[in-house]
Amino acid sequence: MTNDTAWAPPADVTPEQACPIAPVVDIVFSRWTTPILWVLHEFGRHRFVELERRITTITPKVLTEGLRRLERDGLVVRTYHPEVPPRVEYEISELGRRLAPLFAALAEWSVNLGEVEQARLDYDARKPISSRRT
Amino acid sequence: MTNDTAWAPPADVTPEQACPIAPVVDIVFSRWTTPILWVLHEFGRHRFVELERRITTITPKVLTEGLRRLERDGLVVRTYHPEVPPRVEYEISELGRRLAPLFAALAEWSVNLGEVEQARLDYDARKPISSRRT
DNA sequence: CAGTATCCAGACGGATACTG
DNA sequence: CAGTATCCGTCTGGATACTG
Numbered sequence: 001m002t003n004d005t006a007w008a009p010p011a012d013v014t015p016e017q018a019c020p021i022a023p024v025v026d027i028v029f030s031r032w033t034t035p036i037l038w039v040l041h042e043f044g045r046h047r048f049v050e051l052e053r054r055i056t057t058i059t060p061k062v063l064t065e066g067l068r069r070l071e072r073d074g075l076v077v078r079t080y081h082p083e084v085p086p087r088v089e090y091e092i093s094e095l096g097r098r099l100a101p102l103f104a105a106l107a108e109w110s111v112n113l114g115e116v117e118q119a120r121l122d123y124d125a126r127k128p129i130s131s132r133r134t
Numbered sequence: 135m136t137n138d139t140a141w142a143p144p145a146d147v148t149p150e151q152a153c154p155i156a157p158v159v160d161i162v163f164s165r166w167t168t169p170i171l172w173v174l175h176e177f178g179r180h181r182f183v184e185l186e187r188r189i190t191t192i193t194p195k196v197l198t199e200g201l202r203r204l205e206r207d208g209l210v211v212r213t214y215h216p217e218v219p220p221r222v223e224y225e226i227s228e229l230g231r232r233l234a235p236l237f238a239a240l241a242e243w244s245v246n247l248g249e250v251e252q253a254r255l256d257y258d259a260r261k262p263i264s265s266r267r268t
Numbered sequence: 269c270a271g272t273a274t275c276c277a278g279a280c281g282g283a284t285a286c287t288g
Numbered sequence: 289c290a291g292t293a294t295c296c297g298t299c300t301g302g303a304t305a306c307t308g
Contacts, residue, residue, distance in 0.1 A: 019168060019169045019172035019173060019176070020241065020244060021168060021172060021237060021240040021241055021244060022168055022169060022172075023244065023247055024240050024241075024243055024244050024247065025163055025168045025240070027247075027250060028243075029159055029163040031280075031281080032281090034153060034155065034156055034159045035153045035156060038153035038155060038156075039153060042153075047289080047290085048289070048290050048291070049289070049290080059281080059282060059283075059284095060290080060291065060292085061281080061282080061283095061291090061292080061293090062280090062281060062282075063291095064290085064291060064292080065280095065281090071257065072253065072254055072257040072258075073250050073253055073254060074249060074250055074252075074253025074254075074256075074257075075250075083289095084289090085289040085290085086288085086289055086290060086291090087289075087290090088289080088290060088291085095246060095249055095250070095253070098243065098246060099243065101239050101242070101243075102236075102239040102240065102243055103155065104239075105235050105236040105238075105239040106155040106158050106159065106236065107154065107155055107158075108235070109158055109162075109232065109233065109235075109236055110154060110155060110157065110158050112229060112232060113157055113158065113161075115208060115229055116161060116207050116208055116209075116229070118208075119206065119207055119208025119229070120206055120207060120208075122208075123205065123206040123208075124206070165300075165301080166301090181269080181270085182269070182270050182271070183269065183270080193301075193302060193303075193304095194270080194271065194272085195271090195272080195273090195301080195302085195303095196300090196301060196302080197271095198270085198271060198272080199300095199301090218269095219269045219270085220269055220270060220271090220308085221269075221270090222269080222270060222271090269308100270307100270308090271306105271307085271308090272305100272306080272307075272308100273304100273305080273306075273307095274303100274304085274305085274306100275302105275303085275304085275305105276301105276302085276303085277300105277301095277302085277303105278299105278300090278301095278302100279298105279299090279300080279301100280297105280298085280299080280300090281296105281297095281298085281299100282295105282296090282297085282298095283294100283295085283296090283297105284293100284294085284295085285292100285293080285294085285295105286291105286292080286293075286294100287290100287291085287292075287293095288289100288290090288291090288292100
C-alpha cells in the first residue's frame with residue numbers, strides 16, 4: 001500500500017506510459033490483432049481467404065492492415081507462392097509463438113467473465129439511484 | 135497444422151469473435167485501462183489526483199471514463215469519503231487482483247520488445263524495394 | 269478535491285468497387 | 289486469389305472551462 005502524498009516520478013518512466021507493459025499491449029492487443037494472432041496460433045498456417053472466413057466480421061482492408069502490422073512487428077510470417085492463382089500463407093513466427101503463455105493466461109482469466117457480467121448488472125442496477133455521491 | 139480447404143464454422147462461436155479470448159481483451163486492454171490497472175495493481179490505493187499525476191498524459195475526463203468502466207466491470211473499487219474537501223480512493227478489487235498472472239506474463243514478454251524493434255527496422259529497410267510481390 | 273460539460277479534430281474501421 | 293483504392297460515418301480522446 002504505497003501511498004505518500006508527496007510523490008516524485010520514478011525518473012526512468014517516459015511521460016507517455018506510466019506502466020512498462022503498455023508497449024507490449026500496443027503491439028499485441030491493438031484492434032484485430034488478437035483474433036488474427038489467436039487463429040494463427042491455434043490453427044496454424046492460413047491463407048488470406050481462410051483468415052477472412054475464420055474472422056467472419058473482418059473486411060479485407062482491415063485484415064490486410066492487421067497482417068501488415070503483425071508482419072512488420074515480426075509476429076507473423078508471410079510467404080508468397082508465385083503460382084496462378086497466387087497463393088499467400090500466413091503463419092505465426094517464432095517470436096509470436098512466445099506469446100503462448102500470455103494467451104494461456106488470457107484464456108484462464110476468462111473463467112471470470114461471469115463475475116464481470118454480474119458486476120455490470122449490479123452496477124447498472126444501483127446506479128440510477130441518485131448520481132452517487134457515495 | 136489444421137488446414138482443410140473445406141471449412142465449417144465451429145458453431146459455438148459468435149460471429150463477432152473468432153477467438154474466445156476477445157472478450158477478456160476488450161475488458162482488460164481497452165484504451166487507458168492498462169495504465170490505470172497497472173498503477174493500482176503495483177502501487178496500491180490512489181486518489182483521483184494521484185492517478186492523474188502517475189499517468190501524466192491522461193486528462194481528467196478520460197481518467198474518469200476509464201475508472202467508471204473499470205468500476206462497472208468490478209475490477210476497481212471506488213470509495214467515497216464524505217469529508218471537506220471530498221476524498222475518493224480507488225483500489226483494485228479482488229477480481230482485478232486475479233489479473234496478476236496476466237500482468238506478469240505481459241511484463242515477461244517485454245523482454246522481446248527489442249526483437250520487435252529490430253523486426254520493424256528490417257521490414258522498413260527492405261520494404262521500399264518494390265511493392266513486394268514476393 | 270473530484271469530477272462534469274462542451275466542443276471538436278483526427279484516427280479507425282466499415283462498405284463498396286476494382287485489379288494483377 | 290490476394291489484395292488496393294476510395295469514400296465516408298463513428299467514435300475516441302484531447303483541449304478547455306466550469307461546479308459541488
